[in-house]
Amino acid sequence: MIYIAGMDDHADQIRKPRADAVRNRERVLEAAKAVFNAGGPEASLEAVAKRAGVGIGTLYRHFPTREDLFEAVYRREVEQLGELAEQLKNAKDPVDALRRWLRSNVEFVATKKGMSAALALTFQSTSDLAAFSMDRLTKAIGSLLDRAVAAGQMRGDVSPEDLLRTLVGMCYINDQPGWQSSVLRMLDVFVDGLRVRPASKARARVAKPAKRVAKRQR
Secondary structure, three states, rough: OOOOHHHHHHHHHHOOOOOHHHHHHHHHHHHHHHHHHHHHHHHOOOHHHHHHHHHHHHHHHHEEEEEEEEHHHHHHHHHHHHHHHHHHOOOOOOOHHHHHHHHHHHHHHHHHHHHHHHHHHHHHHHHHHHHHHHHHHHHHHHHHHHHHHHOOEEOOOOOHHHHHHHHHHHHOOOOOOOOOHHHHHHHHHHHHHHEEOOOOOOOOOOOOOOOOOOEEEE
8 A cells, every 4th residue: 555645634634524614513503503492483494594604505514404403403402411410410409400400401492392393203204313312311310310319308209201201291381472481480399399308396385284363262
């Protein structure tokens, strides 16, 4: 084999995406998250490209189809939630850590709502996407829940699946403008209801004997 100086460097450049291409991809994904979060008629690929500051051609180079973009945004959100759980595992208050992770999921659900119809098609064509997200999210919330239970601060008869189902139910039953603030408020109530409260000590009450009033003798 004839070796040409710089051949390995050139091969690495071909294999590795250019830095600007990586930045453009991240900008598109971040912009897509914001646009899909808003939902409605503005949730278009043109709106995503405009918000990211790239041409529509650049967007299609990274994501050839609409479904490719939806799946990439979805996977990125799931991965970020998994990474957040790892960071929160070292938090001082395990219940607060669990609460913060659940609150971050509200934004994730908002993004899903903005592309729900397209995601349904994506899930049908990519069966492993649902399995991937469920496995990643269950493990993430499970690690935080186990820590709170081990610390004696949260009930042990609740599963990670219970928490996820409750959270999704809260998000999708609220469909009015401003639904996120309402869900966040109810989420706080829900988490507080799962806390283990120290048993209050009943105070013994000692009945005082009634004072007898002596009859005055005449």
